[in-house]
Amino acid sequence: MSRVKAITLSTSKDEPCWGLLERPQQVPMPDGSIRLRWVQTVSVVRGDRIAHWETDFGPAEDFDEIPPLLIPSFGDDSVGQLQELAERHRHDLKWALRRKERLAQSTLIAGILRQVEENQEWIANRSQFGPGISVQRNAYDSTVARRRLRQGVRA
Numbered sequence: 001m002s003r004v005k006a007i008t009l010s011t012s013k014d015e016p017c018w019g020l021l022e023r024p025q026q027v028p029m030p031d032g033s034i035r036l037r038w039v040q041t042v043s044v045v046r047g048d049r050i051a052h053w054e055t056d057f058g059p060a061e062d063f064d065e066i067p068p069l070l071i072p073s074f075g076d077d078s079v080g081q082l083q084e085l086a087e088r089h090r091h092d093l094k095w096a097l098r099r100k101e102r103l104a105q106s107t108l109i110a111g112i113l114r115q116v117e118e119n120q121e122w123i124a125n126r127s128q129f130g131p132g133i134s135v136q137r138n139a140y141d142s143t144v145a146r147r148r149l150r151q152g153v154r155a
Helices: 079-091 094-105 108-123 142-154
Strands: 020-028 034-046 049-059 069-071 126-128 134-136
Touching: 020 079, 034 079, 069 079
Parallel strands: none
Antiparallel strands: 020 034, 020 069, 034 049, 126 134
């Protein structure tokens, strides 16, 4: 079953808006190619259906730092109010800077790699005797260690 999206040919800044969505979207171009563009979709009521008005702001690469934005409204806000909020969001780099800051501070990947190495040492029943010396102790069945490790992860 295919759905047809109702569109509108114009909107007014004062009419009630039923939501705004800004995101990268694949758009067919006049030359037949499909390109990723930054598109704003405004939803308004036309008759008894919700219709959509789309604005193309250009290549999505120009908005790499901006996260997608969804503002539900249910007719409480006007089209102009939501477009103003979206404009402010599009030019605000607060969240992009915060994301870069968090990535720089993150130790998640290094911690996971260290944990995997420690688990492998534990499963192999190895002892560490100073820098660079790890020795396997006596004959050891690693299936018990693997089982204990899995049970610890599930708990």
